[in-house]
Amino acid sequence: MLQYNKEFKQLIEKSKNILVLTHRGPDMDAFCSMIMVKKFIELGYPQKHVIMKSKQTPTINIPCMTEITVVEQLKSGDEDLIIVTDASNLSLCLDFARDTLMDTTVPVIFIDHHKESVPDPDRLLVNEFRSSAAEQVYATFKDIYGKNFKPTPAIAQLTQYGIVADTGRFMYDATTPDTLRIYADAKEVMDVELEEMAYKMGKFPKESTPAIISYLKSLTIVDDMAYMYISEDTIVKDGLTKQGINEAQNFLRDRYIRYIQGVHWGFIIRLDFSHENSWYVSFRSTKGYQEVGKIAQSLNGGGHPYASAARIDAQTGKEALEKVLDAVHKIVK
Ligand SMILES: [Mn+2]
Numbered sequence: 246m247l248q249y250n251k252e253f254k255q256l257i258e259k260s261k262n263i264l265v266l267t268h269r270g271p272d273m274d275a276f277c278s279m280i281m282v283k284k285f286i287e288l289g290y291p292q293k294h295v296i297m298k299s300k301q302t303p304t305i306n307i308p309c310m311t312e313i314t315v316v317e318q319l320k321s322g323d324e325d326l327i328i329v330t331d332a333s334n335l336s337l338c339l340d341f342a343r344d345t346l347m348d349t350t351v352p353v354i355f356i357d358h359h360k361e362s363v364p365d366p367d368r369l370l371v372n373e374f375r376s377s378a379a380e381q382v383y384a385t386f387k388d389i390y391g392k393n394f395k396p397t398p399a400i401a402q403l404t405q406y407g408i409v410a411d412t413g414r415f416m417y418d419a420t421t422p423d424t425l426r427i428y429a430d431a432k433e434v435m436d437v438e439l440e441e442m443a444y445k446m447g448k449f450p451k452e453s454t455p456a457i458i459s460y461l462k463s464l465t466i467v468d469d470m471a472y473m474y475i476s477e478d479t480i481v482k483d484g485l486t487k488q489g490i491n492e493a494q495n496f497l498r499d500r501y502i503r504y505i506q507g508v509h510w511g512f513i514i515r516l517d518f519s520h521e522n523s524w525y526v527s528f529r530s531t532k533g534y535q536e537v538g539k540i541a542q543s544l545n546g547g548g549h550p551y552a553s554a555a556r557i558d559a560q561t562g563k564e565a566l567e568k569v570l571d572a573v574h575k576i577v578k
Contacts (some may be wrong), residue, residue, distance in 0.1 A: 247271040249371050250388045256326055256352055256369070257286060257293070266323035267298045267378075268332040269340065273446060276303045276310065277407035278330035278356065284400050285386040289393070298322070305445045307406055308399035327353040331378035333362035333370055352468035356381055358411075359418075361547065376419040379407020383427050401434035409442055418485060450490045456485045456493035462515065469503050469534065470573070471511035477564035480516065487518045498527050509534035510551075512573075514565050517556065524557040524565035535577060543572050 247256070257263070260331075265282045267275040283295045297313045319339055327346075332338055333355045339347055354369040358381050364370045372546045375381045383404050387394045396404070408428050412420045462471045475490065502511040510530035517523035526539035526544070530551040538550040544553020559565035 246388055246391070247380060249369065252369055253354055253371060253385065254389050256345075256354060257290060260324075260326035260352075261294060262322075262324045263293055263295045263326045263328060264322065265295060265330070266319070266338050267299065267330045267336045269300075271299060271301065271303075271331075273307075273410035274377045274379055274407040275304075275315075275331040276307060277403040277410070278382045279384045279406070280307070280309050280312070281379060281386075281400055282328050282330055283312065283354070284397065284403075285382065285390075288395070288397065288400075289386075289390055299310045303483050305448070315530055317343075318546055319346040321349050321351075325351050327351060328380060329353060329355045331357060331359075333357045333364040335357065335365065340543065341433055352360055358386060360412050362476050376417075376421065376424040377407045377411035379404050379411070379515035380424055380427050381515065383431070384423075396434055398435035401431040402437050404428070404431035405435075405437045406442060409439065410446060414439065414443060447478045449496050450488065452486050453492035453494045454495060455483055456489040457482050457497065459485060460493055466505065466508060469507060470577075471505055471508045472513065472566075472569075473497060473502070473511075473518070474514035474562050474566050477516065481560075494527065498529055502562065503529055503531055510537060512537070512569060514557070514562060514569060516562070522558060525554060526557055526564065526565070526569050527554045528552070540572055540576050544569070 263286060264281050267279040279297055281455050283297050286293055286295050298316050299313050299318060300316065302311050302313055302315060302564045327336055327349060335347055335353065341347065355364065355374045356378060357370065358375045358378050360374055369384055373381060373384065376383065405428060410423060412424065438460065459479050461477065463473045465472055494513050498513050502513065503509055512526050512528045514524055514526045517525050528541055530537045532551055536550045539547055539555030541548055541555045544555035544557065546553060546556055557565045557568050559568055
């Protein structure tokens with residue numbers, strides 16, 4: 246057994262009440278990996294009391310999601326161990342204005358897969374830079390349980406959902422032969438139809454339609470770049486909602502902007518609803534074309550070479566757009 250898995254196993258065995266968490270604004274992989282940890286521990290250690298806490302539940306139906314305890318605030322309870330999935334630091338899981346769990350004195354272990362994450366130096370981290378946290382949780386418990394490793398149909402489904410979500414159906418670079426081996430093992434236990442999964446994950450709420458229309462009216466194409474934004478007066482005039490704008494931005498960013506013929510990359514700007522005079526820009530590009538990671542970095546943001554984002558201080562959407570275009574022009578000659 247790997248050394249960090251041995252330490253993880255000892256921590257589980259020493260504790261009675263285990264709290265499992267994931268990052269804020271959880272995506273599919275975050276939810277799946279969190280639930281997988283609970284189900285795996287319950288399998289091997291039925292006498293342990295494991296609880297999952299989150300501020301929201303998944304928007305699509307996944308196994309055992311009703312076992313998530315929805316809370317408004319994350320604070321210390323009777324737990325003697327905290328396990329965090331899909332993140333390497335508590336700051337990604339807590340809202341400092343409201344949550345007090347940051348001051349916890351119990352051991353915290355992180356199970357992550359992100360290459361760019363900043364780990365907490367004092368705490369145990371399991372990160373083999375796999376495709377997804379779901380894949381990492383599967384691999385970790387496989388090592389811990391050895392010949393007694395026997396994933397249930399629920400765990401097998403969660404493994405497939407998490408991997409498919411974080412690899413974009415095996416299209417991203419993070420997909421390795423081991424990802425496919427683990428996926429195949431899970432599929433053998435319980436087959437999830439890829440078509441059905443992609444359909445469910447691709448759904449968006451109907452409130453995003455008016456925001457999509459507003460965004461499309463702003464579409465500008467310059468050479469092989471395209472961009473869209475919504476100004477604050479459009480939000481009021483068209484009666485757009487926060488959820489509608491966020492979902493519209495996700496949809497257009499991932500499935501529209503760089504699919505226009507002649508366009509290879511672009512960006513979309515949206516309002517930051519939690520802070521005044523603050524906006525967000527998301528860049529997307531196609532491998533081999535404009536590296537948008539550099540542009541986001543020049544705006545003090547971050548991400549990957551072909552998918553990145555930054556926060557912009559600006560009073561209006563127009564001002565935010567001008568700042569982004571300035572940054573673009575400095576890097577793209
Ligand atoms: Mn993930």
